[in-house]
Amino acid sequence: MALGGWMGGAIHDLTGGYSAAFPAGFAFNIMNLVIIAALYTRQIRLGLSDVPA
Numbered sequence: 184m185a186l187g188g189w190m191g192g193a194i195h196d197l198t199g200g201y202s203a204a205f206p207a208g209f210a211f212n213i214m215n216l217v218i219i220a221a222l223y224t225r226q227i228r229l230g231l232s233d234v235p236a
Contacts, residue, residue, distance in 0.1 A: 187211065 187208065194204040 190211075191201070191204045191208065194207055195201055198204075
């Protein structure tokens with residue numbers, strides 16, 4: 184999360200505006216969702232969703 188703020192500032196410095204930072208932020212959010220979905224499906228596939236009592 185800290186990297187996002189820094190990257191938004193770096194993109195602003197490079198381009199002179201935030202118009203390129205918003206699509207970059209959206210792309211990183213989609214990438215995070217893909218990673219979460221992959222980890223979730225891997226957990227289900229390996230049968231790690233049941234926590235022993």
